[in-house]
Amino acid sequence: MIAPAPPANHEPDPRRRDARVHRAILEATVELLESGGYKRLTIEAIAARAGVGKQTIYRWWPSKAAVVMEAYIAAGLERVPEPDTGNLSEDLRAILVPVFRWNAAYHRGTALANKSMMAEAQINPVFHETYVQLHRSWWGPLHHVLERAKERGELRPDADSGALIDLMLGASWYRLLLEHAPLDERFAEVVIATVVNGNRPR
Amino acid sequence: MIAPAPPANHEPDPRRRDARVHRAILEATVELLESGGYKRLTIEAIAARAGVGKQTIYRWWPSKAAVVMEAYIAAGLERVPEPDTGNLSEDLRAILVPVFRWNAAYHRGTALANKSMMAEAQINPVFHETYVQLHRSWWGPLHHVLERAKERGELRPDADSGALIDLMLGASWYRLLLEHAPLDERFAEVVIATVVNGNRPR
Amino acid sequence: MIAPAPPANHEPDPRRRDARVHRAILEATVELLESGGYKRLTIEAIAARAGVGKQTIYRWWPSKAAVVMEAYIAAGLERVPEPDTGNLSEDLRAILVPVFRWNAAYHRGTALANKSMMAEAQINPVFHETYVQLHRSWWGPLHHVLERAKERGELRPDADSGALIDLMLGASWYRLLLEHAPLDERFAEVVIATVVNGNRPR
Amino acid sequence: MIAPAPPANHEPDPRRRDARVHRAILEATVELLESGGYKRLTIEAIAARAGVGKQTIYRWWPSKAAVVMEAYIAAGLERVPEPDTGNLSEDLRAILVPVFRWNAAYHRGTALANKSMMAEAQINPVFHETYVQLHRSWWGPLHHVLERAKERGELRPDADSGALIDLMLGASWYRLLLEHAPLDERFAEVVIATVVNGNRPR
DNA sequence: GTATAATCGAGACGGTACGTCTTGTCTTCGA
């Protein structure tokens, strides 16, 4: 009559995860988001489209936006380059141009996902944290680039790296979210030039 | 009794709008938003708190976000200053510092409303248009300030005003939305200094 | 400083009633009932169709069914014949055949109104009373006819007139309400013959 | 996961129906109907009283009236006796007395439900069909009783059974709906005696 | 190899909020 282990709330065992099911969910998410926007992207719709039970989604992801995040982003976006060309503008370009490019097509793919996640983050505090993590993956490389530029004398040593990073990424997200002007390379050049020229040592 | 005019989908007659009801709805919206955030802000809750029928809200506003917009914004946010001090930094400061200040308290008041509206704009295309209008009310004055600075020779004549505006407002909204760093005056100064110094005539 | 007459809740002054408006409402009611059935007959629809304010209807009638009653019924239904042919069957026929005829066309006119009123009477207790009054206009003449038949020796003197009346009118309304069999003269004859033969003196 | 079968409008699977929930809904319906009448009987109230989501009701019943019908009827009302005593009056009594008794207490229980259903049937054509089915459950046994009486020579062979049935049930429903006189056994006796005596073979 | 146990599809369930509809009262405006 030894007490059996309490049933408890099992964390699901990742080894038993069905890879085909996993893939089907991510694919359904992409299809729905691109065809109908975030409004139409419901857990029910994903489950139906993927031919999957709702519980299977809830088992593996904490929120709808987390599915979107994995479906679109984690696959490639967090692989941020860590350039070190010896030239500040060049380094910034290496990091920012892919970001601008991903976000350029406002109504499709990564851009749509990014907007959706930003919206969800404003509504769902738990997801907000996760989403900030994603942005951190840009902040790190950008920070290194800026600090090295200070060491090389390309940037004022007292420049506020954090503020400059927000200036550059903010510019990108502002256009992404409002869609009032194109997120093209010309814009990227203005952003980079302004930051670099605006913070040269005297 | 005479010609039974075909029913048609009447726009309601604004002259017949009950001012007290109008005010009660906006006040209830502010109270709910500040106490519970956008997630808890439902049309049902607004109606209950304001002592109003739901239909009355649907009659006058096309979406929840439109109510929020009017509740928070029409009150004062669109009154953007049009400074002309003869000094670019000074002019930018006059416009941007109030914006930064409004958005500084991330979890209350205007900031909460701004985040809510940005989120809704990503989900609801109709509201997106309305919301961009709000931002336009900053773009105009900033554009004038930058153009005058070009005339005075404080700014390179070929500087891309639109891009610089997005750089400055983007910085503000990026911190508002991610909340990873304070929207304080120090940040405002970095933003302004970078834009001004980064685009001086050679 | 004599106290002015208190404003009070005016009973409407019947002298000021606008006859054209009155007629328009009744006509609209008939048209709507015949075209869409009782379900579609709403106060709003009557008002719209008659080109009349809703208040005007509420001012003069206590319920929707009261409008129907006036629109259809008072026009002719309460003019029940008071036959005295010296023959019971003949007398009953004189009263019942018009009733059967009115109710025969299940989906139009008087029949529709009768069904509507019976339904409303089950839901609205105030109207129930009014509606019973309408039925009383048949009970009176039928009662006289039966009593005279007792005097003439055509009917058992202890026959329960009330019960016999309910038997005859009940038969009619049962078919009206369920529509499972025709309300024709053959049925009327069976009803009359059964009542007359079933209650002859021994 | 394999073929994403097109969604289609699933009928729910009756095997998965939760019996306790089913019962709770029917009980809540009876309680509400008996206490407040059909007017107060709303789907929302049933759901609240039963501690059930509204969707659960809409999933299993096509209309409020269908719930009422099942709640009251399936419970016992459709178990109509099939007497065969060899005596017509006796047989009719066996069938009709229970009907009269159920309907006798005009403002409570079964009587209230019956009136409500009759009203709904006049407004809702779909329910009308369902409701007629309920009455059929009396017509069948009454028809057999009358036909056997013809064979035994108690009834004229050319008597119109359908008409006689409507005469008897109509009498009952007429009093039920108008409430102007009691639905007691005396009335039942008059009804039965009139039908039997009124259609004896010559 | 066989039990054991978890995942899976499916979808019922209690809820919340949606946006619409109708009721009966109250208010405004025009004739």
Added chain:
DNA sequence: TCGAAGACAAGACGTACCGTCTCGATTATAC
């Protein structure tokens, strides 16, 4: 000064999703 027009509070409607839960039917590990 009255009535048409319609705004208003109230509240039920039927729908859409939410996130949890229970069912068998597969798997797939672990014994």
